[in-house]
């Protein structure tokens with residue numbers, strides 16, 4: 324029986340890589356699928372992974388009706404066993420309903436991939452509907468890590484070097500590679516919840532650790548360890564929020 328599965332996680336946890344692997348594995352067994360994505364960083368009609376793999380794909384526009392499109396392809400004689408749907412957080416709730424209908428009425432598997440929450444820690448519309456409707460929600464096993472070494476569960480947006488919590492929900496962008504000198508206008512950084520709440524990006528933590536103003540505080544708290552973090556970090560006293568801003 325076909326399934327609607329939502330593979331979810333933070334940015335940079337391997338979703339697009341898994342999407343390409345799922346397609347590869349199913350195609351290798353003779354199944355026929357369609358690959359969809361929306362607003363991939365690499366441009367329209369491409370599903371790309373940071374591991375360097377990419378594939379041509381169908382671009383999802385707001386006016387795409389997955390049900391109509393799948394029915395018309397099948398009616399024209401195409402065989403469709405599964406749909407791979409990347410960047411599904413950007414899909415509309417109606418499109419997720421259409422995907423569920425494709426699963427239930429056409430027996431086509433739908434493998435959807437996307438981040439759950441935006442830079443404000445609020446659900447994206449597509450992810451919200453997928454969590455509501457999916458047969459399974461699978462959190463990716465590869466954990467993206469916060470700079471402190473804890474598991475990252477949030478996606479912070481950094482504009483001109485400052486973490487922001489207001490703005491447009493959709494701004495296509497990338498996470499900064501470690502040690503990168505070039506700072507784009509908008510980038511993202513995955514953080515653990517506690518450092519998200521304190522607005523403590525790796526850059527802010529590094530700045531705090533070298534600022535003379537933090538000298539009266541426990542410098543160890545402000546130090547920027549290279550992951551994995553010191554195991555005792557979870558027992559350290561919390562940094563005052565004012566220091567993180």
Ligand SMILES: Nc1ncnc2c1ncn2[C@@H]1O[C@H](COP(=O)(O)OP(=O)(O)O)[C@@H](O)[C@H]1O
Pocket residue numbers: 333334335336337338339340341371372373374465467
């Ligand atoms: N140079 C590299 N060597 C090994 N793994 C890498 C490298 N670059 C990226 N990765 C892996 O790729 C993951 C990001 O994959 P990607 O599919 O682009 O993520 P997502 O779609 O979730 O944003 C990283 O978490 C890391 O595990």
Ligand SMILES: Cc1cn([C@H]2C[C@H](O)[C@@H](COP(=O)(O)O)O2)c(=O)[nH]c1=O
Pocket residue numbers: 333334335338339362363364437438440441442443478479480492493494495496497511
């Ligand atoms: C948090 C957040 C992210 N985005 C964008 C940034 C990227 O283009 C994609 C996520 O892609 P990935 O393959 O999972 O890295 O989403 C956004 O538009 N708004 C946000 O709040």
